[in-house]
Amino acid sequence: MTTGPRIAVPAGGVGAARFLRGLRIAAPDAQITVIGNTADDITLFGLRVCPDLDTVMYTLGGGIAEDQGWGRADESFHVAEELAVYGAGPDWFTLGDRDLATHVIRTQMLSAGYPLSAVTAALCERWSPGVSLLPMSDDRVETHVVIEDAGAPGGQRAVHFQEYWVRLHARPRAIDVVPVGVEDAKPGPGVLEAIATADVVLLPPSNPVVSIGTILAVPGIRAALTDTAAPVIGVSPIVGGAPVRGMADRLLEAIGVESTAAAVARHYGPELLDGWLVDERDGGLVDDVAALGIACRAVPLMMSDPQAAAQMARAAMDLAGAGRPA
Ligand code: FO1
Numbered sequence: 001m002t003t004g005p006r007i008a009v010p011a012g013g014v015g016a017a018r019f020l021r022g023l024r025i026a027a028p029d030a031q032i033t034v035i036g037n038t039a040d041d042i043t044l045f046g047l048r049v050c051p052d053l054d055t056v057m058y059t060l061g062g063g064i065a066e067d068q069g070w071g072r073a074d075e076s077f078h079v080a081e082e083l084a085v086y087g088a089g090p091d092w093f094t095l096g097d098r099d100l101a102t103h104v105i106r107t108q109m110l111s112a113g114y115p116l117s118a119v120t121a122a123l124c125e126r127w128s129p130g131v132s133l134l135p136m137s138d139d140r141v142e143t144h145v146v147i148e149d150a151g152a153p154g155g156q157r158a159v160h161f162q163e164y165w166v167r168l169h170a171r172p173r174a175i176d177v178v179p180v181g182v183e184d185a186k187p188g189p190g191v192l193e194a195i196a197t198a199d200v201v202l203l204p205p206s207n208p209v210v211s212i213g214t215i216l217a218v219p220g221i222r223a224a225l226t227d228t229a230a231p232v233i234g235v236s237p238i239v240g241g242a243p244v245r246g247m248a249d250r251l252l253e254a255i256g257v258e259s260t261a262a263a264v265a266r267h268y269g270p271e272l273l274d275g276w277l278v279d280e281r282d283g284g285l286v287d288d289v290a291a292l293g294i295a296c297r298a299v300p301l302m303m304s305d306p307q308a309a310a311q312m313a314r315a316a317m318d319l320a321g322a323g324r325p326a
Helices: 014-024 053-061 076-086 097-111 116-127 161-167 191-196 212-217 221-227 247-253 261-268 280-290 304-321
Strands: 004-013 030-038 042-044 048-050 132-135 142-148 154-162 174-180 200-203 230-233 275-279 296-297
Touching: 004 191, 004 212, 004 247, 014 030, 014 304, 030 053, 048 116, 053 116, 053 132, 053 304, 076 097, 116 132, 132 161, 132 191, 132 230, 142 296, 154 161, 161 212, 174 230, 174 247, 174 280, 200 304, 212 221, 230 261, 230 304, 247 261, 261 275, 275 280, 275 304, 296 304
Parallel strands: 004 030, 004 200, 030 132, 200 230, 230 275, 275 296
Antiparallel strands: 042 048, 142 154, 142 174
């Protein structure tokens, strides 16, 4: 019987997964519910791939390819090699043999009519991540990025987020980020309840636009987070004016948000955030954030290993314990 605090964590991929691994160390008795971003999901070779859900599941379940932060450890690529020989694309998104088994099971269950939430629960029975992993929605939402393309009509075209991120390496200027279908999406089973009954809500250092942003865009979720009695504490994904990993700055630019720890806090807003952790290098921004009505502390934010992530999680829980500002 877990007696610890109930913690709700809207989460993207690698940054969130590493933060969650630290949170499990820092709060071993906590009942953690992860609300996973599903707008990165893509269908390849007829299989549904859910990168952010799988990164959380594999990382907390002990099967992640640690250096990459995605995909499986001890992986082989025989199927991918065979597909390439057949000329079956795309070849820019690598699916390993072990990882493919997850996508086969997921696709089988989705085709049999199970909602993504039931599929994710079934996959987690094998992985035992130690958290409840809930898709943000059972409805399909797919982030597309509108990029400059001189050769396209009107000089721009939309590409799936994964093509923008993995094939194009976020090089083209992003004009707009569109979570296709989000306006018709409903929060997944258990999502609103997890937020309403949480003792603490933590926003990990995920991509504010295509991970946290898409979760907040599901109708009802942002309102639940602003209404919850629980303190909402975020961790800046931007350190020293640049994203810690990934290319979030390219997407922040598309929505007109400066790549600073203070600008992201302002973007989330004081109606959402009660507290915000910035890296020690951004200590000079603490007062700017506090002036927004958001409690702010500067602590080390580099998750170099699980213990460092645990320290960050402790700092976030401490700031939550400081309670909502009067
Ligand atoms: N990222 C890459 O940069 N290259 C890949 O080939 C790639 C394959 C891949 C396969 C499964 C999976 O779950 C994730 C994968 N990713 C890959 C990472 C993925 O683009 C990111 O995890 C998220 O979508 C961004 O948060």
